Amino acid sequence: MPASGSSPATAVERALNILENVAQRPDGLTNSEISRKLAIPKSSASYILRTLERRGYLRRDAETGRYKLGLKILSLGGDAQSNLDIADLALPFMRSLVERVHLTAHLAVLDQGEAVYVEKVEAPGFFKVNTWVGRRMYLHSTSVGKALLAWLPKQEMEAIVRQHGMRKRTPKTIITMARLLADLELVREQGYAVDDEENSLGARCLGAPISDTAGNVTAALGVSGTLTQVDEENLPKIVEALKEAARRISRQLTRSGAAGAA
Numbered sequence: 013m014p015a016s017g018s019s020p021a022t023a024v025e026r027a028l029n030i031l032e033n034v035a036q037r038p039d040g041l042t043n044s045e046i047s048r049k050l051a052i053p054k055s056s057a058s059y060i061l062r063t064l065e066r067r068g069y070l071r072r073d074a075e076t077g078r079y080k081l082g083l084k085i086l087s088l089g090g091d092a093q094s095n096l097d098i099a100d101l102a103l104p105f106m107r108s109l110v111e112r113v114h115l116t117a118h119l120a121v122l123d124q125g126e127a128v129y130v131e132k133v134e135a136p137g138f139f140k141v142n143t144w145v146g147r148r149m150y151l152h153s154t155s156v157g158k159a160l161l162a163w164l165p166k167q168e169m170e171a172i173v174r175q176h177g178m179r180k181r182t183p184k185t186i187i188t189m190a191r192l193l194a195d196l197e198l199v200r201e202q203g204y205a206v207d208d209e210e211n212s213l214g215a216r217c218l219g220a221p222i223s224d225t226a227g228n229v230t231a232a233l234g235v236s237g238t239l240t241q242v243d244e245e246n247l248p249k250i251v252e253a254l255k256e257a258a259r260r261i262s263r264q265l266t267r268s269g270a271a272g273a274a
Contacts, residue, residue: 034080035081040078042077043079046061068082106233115236116236117235118143120219121230139241150181155232159199159204162205181210203255204219209239216236216241223265
């Protein structure tokens with residue numbers, strides 16, 4: 013274990029410093045070199061290095077004892093780049109969508125069993141949606157979350173939901189697997205998902221899937237507004253605009269090949 017006087021913040025700082033310094037040395041660094049260069053007690057450095065190695069962020073050369081970046085770091089970088097590519101490509105279409113329907117638009121990807129916003133375009137007007145890029149949202153209670161879940165293999169979808177649970181966000185939140193499965197079947201049939209005050213009272217949201225070159229759903233495009241803004245009269249034209257924007261983003265991603273593994 014790390015020294016008792018080492019705070020969690022200090023340990024995190026040291027781990028990040030180690031990763032950054034190893035990244036600058038293609039030939040890697042030994043425990044002693046890291047300890048000396050970063051002024052970290054050798055026992056603490058050893059503990060951090062073993063943890064990073066166990067989690068796949070570093071790998072140790074058995075012959076030289078030098079630590080180099082592991083595949084986990086490389087995969088994280090690839091995932092981040094894919095998400096940034098999707099956000100960059102989607103942004104013009106999101107802006108056009110917001111101009112057309114006057115609702116706030118979000119772009120979300122699936123990450124560790126949650127929907128993560130990677131882009132947002134705020135609609136003008138009094139009503140502001142309390143969201144931000146990087147915010148994590150539940151899958152079962154949001155429109156983008158349902159759009160991300162609906163096209164997953166059933167076994168994978170059920171495993172994610174069971175792992176994270178179905179927290180009751182409002183009286184309208186779906187909290188049973190049977191109801192969720194029925195709702196996701198409807199999502200697949202109509203090509204879009206609805207969050208009808210299921211995540212936040214007074215808000216109604218719609219979400220549509222975005223597909224990559226292989227036809228896999230890698231992101232979801234959503235719009236959010238009040239119950240008045242997204243009412244029965246406005247719903248058809250909003251759905252049409254949302255699905256068209258999602259199709260256009262999918263086509264753009266297919267042409268660019270940027271949706272590798274979002």
